[in-house]
Amino acid sequence: MENLEKILSEHPFFEGIEKAYLDILAGCASNVRFEAGAYLGREGEDATSFFLIRKGKVALEIRTPQRPPLVILTLEDGDILGFSWLVPPHLWRFDMRAVEPVRALALDGRCLRRKCNENHDLGYELLKRFAYVVDNRLQATRLQLLDVYAAARS
């Protein structure tokens, strides 16, 4: 368990978090590995956890009928993957495919929700950190929607 706390504390997402919270979070964490090509989750499946990527690259894909999947974002070392564990109905919104072999920490969503309900300070701390990531991804998505290079001139 001590090892997981150390890994959690070294991940950018938990930078500067109180040690007491790390102890609680480590109780919900486990080491996971995925080979290249494996899916960390598929659209519509239960979002039982979120991932702190330690090494490797994951593509978020949207499936569209009669077309190849569209990759909308890649995530890699130091990134976090997955918000759906937070929001009902707790189902993945994308396919998440390992582009390279991936090492990550998986944090169990049910376990985390229970601990956040018991300890609102922990819940607030986690939500602040998630809100920062969600805000950045929302901004990036807005820029992506603008398709800014389509009309660029030399």
Place this chain on the structure above:
Amino acid sequence: MAPAPHRILRVKRETHDTFTLTLEVPEEAGGEFAPGQFSMLYVFGVGELPISISGDPGVPGQLVYTVRAVGKATGSLVKLRAGDWVGVRGPFGSAWPVEAARGKDVLIVAGGIGLAPLRSVIYHVLNNRDAYGRLTILYGARSPKDLLYRVDFRSWSRQMDTHALTTVDHGDLRWRGRVGVVTTLFRYVRLVPERTIAMLCGPEIMMRYVCAEIEKNHQLPASQIHLTMERNMKCAAGFCGHCQFGPYFICKDGPVFSYERMKPLLGIYEL
């Protein structure tokens, strides 16, 4: 100022719609330029258009331009072949602040065809490697098939003390690189604000987002951020007024400006 005829030495296809032309500089023309400057290229019988110089300032006797075919004049320009002639006026405009950047880390952020005006400053830094600190190059394109200068980019990423990252807005299953807009690359970058000079080129909206990211999340002051602006240019000498942007003429006062000067103007929709 009349265009001087230059012979095309080579035309290289970079992507499905973008080409690089290498012109031979006549002896009397000189051909010297500073990274960031542009020329007016005249396609005989068609028209004249401003194109940034994208070649190595350390290689004399030639001028290199990368052109994306988006209209009549650019479409005609990229149809020319080795041995054909184009008219050249220039070089014109302000340059990237390579002297002010001496001894500092250099951050290059490019979007799409915006890598072309920055390639000459990348060459300059690499040609004078000891004069500069860490070189970081962040490059975003629309899709994998739109990525420019792939061979250069591989070479840059192998250079010592150089961090070159690329991303595309939309990927497919064959693409094994990064997907996400260029601002997402800042997650993988650590900047030292007091010793970093940033140089940006890309669509104006992209530069606004990047400037906000650099200022807000990396604490780089606006005076240390430089960007190249684009407006419709005709005379290239500040006479005709086509490229007026607030109190500035892009052709004469720019195209390279500090963000400190541009910041109050970038949010004005009417400009």
